[in-house]
Amino acid sequence: MDIDKLLDLATHLPKRVAGPLEAGLRKVPGVKGRLETEYNKMLVDMESDLHPYDDLIASFPNLPDEGLSADKILDMMGQVQEKETARWSQGYASGAVYHGDPEHIAFMNQVYAMHSQMNPLHADLWPSAAKYEAEIVAMTAGMLNADEAQRLRPDAEICGAVTSGGTESILMAMKVYRDRARKEKGIKQANIVLPVSAHPAFDKAAQYYGIQTIRAPVDERFQADVRAMKKAINKNTIALIGSAPGFPHGVIDPIPEMSELARKRGIGFHTDACLGGFIVPWAEKLGYPAPIIDFRLPGVTSISVDTHKYGYAAKGTSVVLYRHPDLRRYQYFTATDWSGGLYASPTMSGSKAGGLIAVCWAVLAKLGQTGYLDAAKRILETGDQIREGVESIPGLRVLGDPLWVIAFTSDQVDIYQALDAMAHRGWSLNGLQFPSALHIAVTLRHTQTGVAERFLSDLEDAVKEVQTQPKTNGGMAPIYGMTASIPFRGMVDDLLRRYLDLLYKV
Ligand SMILES: Cc1ncc(COP(=O)(O)O)c(C=O)c1O
Known part of the structure; x- marks a missing residue:
C-alpha cells in the first residue's frame, strides 16, 4: 500500500478538480484509474482483515444443497465465537461490550430464549x-x-x-x-x-x-x-x-x-x-x-x-x-386505508x-438503582485512573476534561502509529480525526483487576516503540493518516463506500 503516492496524487490534482471539498473524485476522468489502483491495494489489506476465518468456517455463497446438522453449525460458530470473545472479554476493547460478565450474559440469554418468538407488533398475542x-x-x-x-x-x-x-x-x-x-x-x-x-x-x-x-x-x-x-x-x-x-x-x-x-x-x-x-x-x-x-x-x-x-x-x-x-x-x-387492515x-x-x-x-429490573450506581462508580473511578495514567505518559496529552471516555493525542509521535502499536498488543481503540487522536471508552470490562494497569503500561510501551522504531507498513495508521489529512472528502467518502461493499463480499 503506497499511501504517500496516493496522497501525492490527491494533493497534486488540478485546482478545478480540487474544487469543492465534496467533489467526488470518481467523476474525474483519468484520475480514477490511478487512484483506483492505489485504493485497491489498500482494500486488499482491509479485506484480509475483514475475512480472517476462511479456513475455520464454511462459506455459503448459495444455500447449501442439503442443510447442515445443528451440531456441525454450532461447532463452527462456536469456534469463531471463541476467537472473538477473548479480546473484548479481557477488556481489550474501547466501548463495544459494556458489561460482559458471564453470569450477566447467561441471564440475558435465558430471557431471550424465553422470548425469541415475541413480536411487539402483535400486541394481542404478546x-x-x-x-x-x-x-x-x-x-x-x-x-x-x-x-x-x-x-x-x-x-x-x-x-x-x-x-x-x-x-x-x-x-x-x-x-x-x-x-x-x-x-x-x-x-x-x-x-x-x-x-x-x-x-x-x-x-x-x-x-x-x-x-x-x-x-x-x-x-x-x-x-x-x-x-x-x-x-x-x-x-x-x-x-x-x-x-x-x-x-x-x-x-x-x-x-x-x-x-x-x-x-x-x-x-x-x-x-x-x-x-x-x-x-x-x-x-x-x-x-x-x-x-x-x-x-x-x-x-x-x-x-x-x-x-x-x-x-x-x-x-x-x-x-x-x-x-x-x-x-x-x-x-x-x-396507515388507515391499507387492504391488510389498520396499521x-x-x-x-x-x-x-x-x-x-x-x-x-x-x-x-435486575440491576436496579444500586446496580447502576455501583457500575457507574467503578467506571468513573477507572476513568480517573486511566486519565491520570495517560497524562503521566511522556508525549501524550488528554483532550478536554473527560470523565470516562478518555481521548488523547501526541505532539511528539504519530498517534495513529501508536494506535497500530496498541493493536499489535491486542487493543481495539477508536481513532479520531480533526485533531488526530485516539480514545478509550471505559466499560465494566476495564474495571476488572489489572486491566487499567495493563492498558497504561501497553500504551507507554507503544508510544516508546513509535518514538524509537521506524514506521511499519500496513495497519490503520496510513489509512487514518491519509483520510485525516486529505482535503478531498469525496475521495474519503468513496473509500468508505468501497469498505462497505467489502463487508458484503462473500
Ligand atoms: C453520543 C452518541 N450518539 C449516538 C450514537 C449512535 O448509537 P448507535 O451506534 O447505537 O446507533 C453513539 C454511538 O456510539 C454515540 O456515542
Missing part, C-alpha cells in the same frame, strides 16, 4: 411486550429525573419509545422536529444546529428526512461553542443538539446554556445521551462535575439514551424520550425483536 416497553421507557425516564422535572414544570408529561439503537432514537427525534415544524410553523426547508462533535446519526437523520445540518465549532475544551450556535440559528432552525457526552472526546456540552437558548428561540433541544444517559445521572449523585442534562432543564424537549450501551442490555435497544406526548405523536406512523407502529421498524425488549426490561 401484551407483555407492551408492558415491558412502557416500563423500559418509564424506568429510563425516572433515572433521568422525570419526576423532578414534572414537579418543576407541571405541563411536562415525559414519555418515550423503545428503538433499536442510538441511531434510530436520533432519527425518530429529528423526524418529530421536522414534522412538527412543518405542521405548526410551515417550515419547508428545516435545519438543525449542532456542534461538529455531535454523532453522525444526526447527518443520517438529516439525509433521510431532507433536513439541513449546520455544524458549529467546539471550543478549546471540545465543548460546543454556544455563541457560534446562537449565530447559526435562523428562521428555519427546528432544533439544537448537545451531547452528554459526545463520542469523540467524551466531553459533555454546556447543555443548560444550549437548551435555554433553544427555549428562548421557541425551538426543540435534543440531548444526545446515547453514550452517557446511564452514567451521567449517577455521576451527578456521586459528586462528579456532571451538569444537568435532562428535562429538569425547561428547554430540553427530547433525549436519546442507549440501554444497549451503559444500560447493559443486549445490543439492539435504546430509548427516545420526549417532554410531552404531543411531540411523540409526530413520531408515530399510521400503526411507533418507530422505524414494523415487526421487531420482542426478545431484545424482554431482555432490556429484565436487565433494568
Whole structure:
C-alpha cells in the first residue's frame, strides 16, 4: 500500500478538480484509474482483515444443497465465537461490550430464549411486550429525573419509545422536529444546529428526512461553542443538539446554556445521551462535575439514551424520550386505508425483536438503582485512573476534561502509529480525526483487576516503540493518516463506500 503516492496524487490534482471539498473524485476522468489502483491495494489489506476465518468456517455463497446438522453449525460458530470473545472479554476493547460478565450474559440469554418468538407488533398475542416497553421507557425516564422535572414544570408529561439503537432514537427525534415544524410553523426547508462533535446519526437523520445540518465549532475544551450556535440559528432552525457526552472526546456540552437558548428561540433541544444517559445521572449523585442534562432543564424537549450501551442490555435497544406526548405523536406512523387492515407502529421498524425488549426490561429490573450506581462508580473511578495514567505518559496529552471516555493525542509521535502499536498488543481503540487522536471508552470490562494497569503500561510501551522504531507498513495508521489529512472528502467518502461493499463480499 503506497499511501504517500496516493496522497501525492490527491494533493497534486488540478485546482478545478480540487474544487469543492465534496467533489467526488470518481467523476474525474483519468484520475480514477490511478487512484483506483492505489485504493485497491489498500482494500486488499482491509479485506484480509475483514475475512480472517476462511479456513475455520464454511462459506455459503448459495444455500447449501442439503442443510447442515445443528451440531456441525454450532461447532463452527462456536469456534469463531471463541476467537472473538477473548479480546473484548479481557477488556481489550474501547466501548463495544459494556458489561460482559458471564453470569450477566447467561441471564440475558435465558430471557431471550424465553422470548425469541415475541413480536411487539402483535400486541394481542404478546401484551407483555407492551408492558415491558412502557416500563423500559418509564424506568429510563425516572433515572433521568422525570419526576423532578414534572414537579418543576407541571405541563411536562415525559414519555418515550423503545428503538433499536442510538441511531434510530436520533432519527425518530429529528423526524418529530421536522414534522412538527412543518405542521405548526410551515417550515419547508428545516435545519438543525449542532456542534461538529455531535454523532453522525444526526447527518443520517438529516439525509433521510431532507433536513439541513449546520455544524458549529467546539471550543478549546471540545465543548460546543454556544455563541457560534446562537449565530447559526435562523428562521428555519427546528432544533439544537448537545451531547452528554459526545463520542469523540467524551466531553459533555454546556447543555443548560444550549437548551435555554433553544427555549428562548421557541425551538426543540435534543440531548444526545446515547453514550452517557446511564452514567451521567449517577455521576451527578456521586459528586462528579456532571451538569444537568435532562428535562429538569425547561428547554430540553427530547433525549436519546442507549440501554444497549451503559444500560447493559443486549445490543439492539435504546430509548427516545420526549417532554410531552404531543411531540411523540409526530413520531408515530399510521396507515388507515391499507387492504391488510389498520396499521400503526411507533418507530422505524414494523415487526421487531420482542426478545431484545424482554431482555432490556429484565436487565433494568435486575440491576436496579444500586446496580447502576455501583457500575457507574467503578467506571468513573477507572476513568480517573486511566486519565491520570495517560497524562503521566511522556508525549501524550488528554483532550478536554473527560470523565470516562478518555481521548488523547501526541505532539511528539504519530498517534495513529501508536494506535497500530496498541493493536499489535491486542487493543481495539477508536481513532479520531480533526485533531488526530485516539480514545478509550471505559466499560465494566476495564474495571476488572489489572486491566487499567495493563492498558497504561501497553500504551507507554507503544508510544516508546513509535518514538524509537521506524514506521511499519500496513495497519490503520496510513489509512487514518491519509483520510485525516486529505482535503478531498469525496475521495474519503468513496473509500468508505468501497469498505462497505467489502463487508458484503462473500
Ligand atoms: C453520543 C452518541 N450518539 C449516538 C450514537 C449512535 O448509537 P448507535 O451506534 O447505537 O446507533 C453513539 C454511538 O456510539 C454515540 O456515542
